Amino acid sequence: MKFFLLSILSISLFVSSCGRFSNKQNEVNKNSNVRIVCVSKQLTEILFALGQGDKIVGIDISSTYPPETKNITTVGYHRMLSAEGIISLNPTVVFYNGGTDASIGPENVIKQLKEVGIPLKEYPGTPTIDSTKMLIRLIAKEFGAETKAEELCSKLDADMKKAQEKALTYTAKPKVLVIHYGRASNNYFVMGNKGNQNNMIVWAGGVNAVDTSGFKLLSSEVIVNSQPDIILATDFGYDRLGSEDKFVELPGISLTPAAKNHRIYRIEEHDLIYPGPRTGENVLKIMELLHKQ
Numbered sequence: 298m299k300f301f302l303l304s305i306l307s308i309s310l311f312v313s314s315c316g317r318f319s320n321k322q323n324e325v326n327k328n329s330n331v332r333i334v335c336v337s338k339q340l341t342e343i344l345f346a347l348g349q350g351d352k353i354v355g356i357d358i359s360s361t362y363p364p365e366t367k368n369i370t371t372v373g374y375h376r377m378l379s380a381e382g383i384i385s386l387n388p389t390v391v392f393y394n395g396g397t398d399a400s401i402g403p404e405n406v407i408k409q410l411k412e413v414g415i416p417l418k419e420y421p422g423t424p425t426i427d428s429t430k431m432l433i434r435l436i437a438k439e440f441g442a443e444t445k446a447e448e449l450c451s452k453l454d455a456d457m458k459k460a461q462e463k464a465l466t467y468t469a470k471p472k473v474l475v476i477h478y479g480r481a482s483n484n485y486f487v488m489g490n491k492g493n494q495n496n497m498i499v500w501a502g503g504v505n506a507v508d509t510s511g512f513k514l515l516s517s518e519v520i521v522n523s524q525p526d527i528i529l530a531t532d533f534g535y536d537r538l539g540s541e542d543k544f545v546e547l548p549g550i551s552l553t554p555a556a557k558n559h560r561i562y563r564i565e566e567h568d569l570i571y572p573g574p575r576t577g578e579n580v581l582k583i584m585e586l587l588h589k590q
């Protein structure tokens with residue numbers, strides 16, 4: 298409830314403070330000449346789902362969904378952006394998520410963008426399904442896409458209901474560990490029992506194998522103590538090593554039931570960490586992995 302109230306408050310504050318972007322900026326969003334650099338995988342997916350993907354001229358490297366993003370110029374990781382790359386695209390606005398979990402940087406890049414007059418538009422993080430639907434509607438209103446937003450929200454509700462009902466049919470709750478590669482710090486991390494990745498595990502009928510909030514550096518001790526039945530490895534970290542055999546060579550992984558039973562699965566980061574229009578679909582996909590016979 299606390300997280301829900303905070304998310305509602307953050308979105309309310311955002312709506313009430315939109316004047317700092319000026320009414321002129323809101324009008325620009327409805328204009329076909331808008332050029333968006335979007336440095337948030339969540340916002341990129343929402344914009345495409347709302348039919349506004351053609352307005353995106355640049356993205357950060359974590360924005361890999363939908364497949365059409367492969368044809369869009371990248372401007373770096375959202376915490377390690379390239380000012381030159383963004384400026385060269387002549388954007389009318391830069392979209393990003395605020396908050397500590399999805400902030401943009403480095404600071405000198407933000408300063409450069411402000412100095413050349415490129416507007417930065419911040420959207421709040423959305424830790425719940427309800428706040429995610431509010432965000433979808435908020436963005437849709439700026440582009441006159443309210444009807445499409447309602448379709449997306451209705452489908453999200455229906456998918457979540459289906460997932461909830463299906464989860465009740467499973468009696469076993471496998472222990473699941475999420476291993477994520479932090480590109481800003483060049484380290485592998487174990488993700489704790491707070492955040493959307495934990496919600497996805499619970500909704501899919503599993504339990505988090507670690508009893509800690511936040512991220513922990515991957516170590517043999519953490520892995521051996523958690524003894525996960527299943528390991529979900531986010532795409533960049535898994536692909537960096539190239540195969541399950543190489544992934545198992547990480548500290549402690551080979552000593553887990555997940556490794557011994559070949560229950561290590563690659564999963565797209567955007568399907569697991571940030572909620573969006575496909576969250577219900579993604580819960581159902583993860584559920585199939587967790588309860589595979």
